[in-house]
Amino acid sequence: MHVVYPAVVSALLFSIGVYGVLARRNTILVLMSVELMLNAVNLNLVVFDVWLRDRLHSGQVLTLFVIVIAAAEVGLGLAIILALYRNRATVDLDRLRALAEFPVPSxxxxxxxxxxxxxxxxxxxxxxxxxxxxxxxxxxxxxxxxxxx
Amino acid sequence: MTDVPSYLSPTGQEIVFLLLGVVAVGAALLVVTTRQLVHAALWLVVCLGALAGCYLVLTAEFVAWVQVLIYVGAVVVLLLFGIMLTRAPIGRAADLDSRNRPVAAVVATATAIVLVTVVIDGFRTAYAPLEPGGGSAREIGSSVFRTWVLPFEVLSVLLLAALVGAIVLSRTDIRGRR
Incomplete structure (x- = not known):
């Protein structure tokens, strides 16, 4: 297996994730795009682990860790999104632009x-x-x- | 790594990997461009499943099954719950994309061009012969519990903390301190 193929697939997935994070308005869709970027990183880790024949399997173990952290991140992110939805009744990122507690409508x-x-x-x-x-x-x-x- | 096989005669593994990669990239494109929120989650399932197939081809079996179990089984279900609980519009919604969509497309295209160019230039001669068994549950398990025990345990505490935090955040009867 040429290393170029998985690396190119991973680069494409990462840039698709970048597009999704920047272009989407719904917060859950942004979370999905973040998951795409994490998966691109995982693919890179696995292929370089296979290429370098690491005896400690650090690439694949790190992939497992990233998967676990992504699960924790999605759990926390959805809890934050639900709290946001209870407070503001929207998950639209373009409308959530208040940085202070009591926004004065300008x-x-x-x-x-x-x-x-x-x-x-x-x-x-x-x-x-x-x-x-x-x-x-x-x-x-x-x-x-x-x-x- | 001195004798690199030609790119013009791909092996069966490479063909399978490229097909799975095309499926993954296409599903990812549909995730970020579809107009229906639930369809985005379902295309994410396709993308993550194709990536699990890629891991299988790369002889990382254990990672592939963990990917299916955790990503497809847990993360996407959580995302679907989130979609339901925020009462997102089921069906075609026109306002899923932000107004800075052209800028995002430009940035993503630039990222793709830079990354693909650098990766092709850097790893043109790299070749990884695939041997089965390198990523089996036995190998990964002995590696995790022999070398990576401390990060593993720290990660379990982190996961516990994240879940407690999620419970505290989503309960409404826990009030902040006055």
């Missing part, structure tokens, strides 16, 4: 998202309501009861 944000549905309004209401109670109150999950569908 006018450029308003005309930035013309095809809006009710989620931005509810988020705005929630931010106003929680801002009215005072900035010292931490944003619990119950602050946005209308965001839960």
């Amino acid at each position: 006018p450029e944000d308003a005309d930035d998202h013309l095809p809006e549905n009710a989620t931005e309004e509810t988020a705005g209401q929630a931010s106003r309501a929680s801002a009215a109670t005072g900035p010292t109150r931490p944003p619990g999950r119950d602050d946005t009861p209308e965001a839960t569908p």
Whole structure:
């Protein structure tokens, strides 16, 4: 087996994963693309282990470790996505652009998202309501009861 | 590695590997371009299964079965659960792609060109003769439990911590400290 073939397949898979991470909006699709990139790395590890005839089998063992870490990553990532969905009622990465706790809707944000549905309004209401109670109150999950569908 | 066989007379293993690789790359392209969310997860199954076949051809049997068990069995099911729990649109959705899609295509194409060029240039003369048995469960198991015991145990603790974290994150009745 020429080493070039698996290496080229792995490079193509990695760049497809890069495209998916950059171009997708849904967070779960971004996670899938990250999985594609991890699999490209795994293929590289396996083929170089076979090529170099490692006596310790470090490439294949490291592949197993990467698979386990990917499983843990997907579990945690989905838990984070579900918490995000409970708070904001969307998993759309283009709409999740608030870095602070209480986002103040700016006018450029308003005309930035013309095809809006009710989620931005509810988020705005929630931010106003929680801002009215005072900035010292931490944003619990119950602050946005209308965001839960 | 001095006598490299010609590229013009591929062996049967190489043909099988290339076919599986074409399936994997095509399924991966469909994962990142399809307009239906559930179909993306199912194409991911095809891609990961083809990669498991690639591992089998490369004589890494144990890794191949672990790939089938964990990736196809667990990770994709978790992703499907995530799709269901976030009430994603089942069926054709128009807004799965972001607006920076052309930029992403340019970046991905540049990455592909650079990587493929470097890889072909670097490993043109590398040849790995395949001998069965190098990646069997016996070999990998003795390697894991003889040489790699400490990382293995650390990894199990990491997995436990990740699962506890996932439970804490997804329960709603655990509140933060005031």
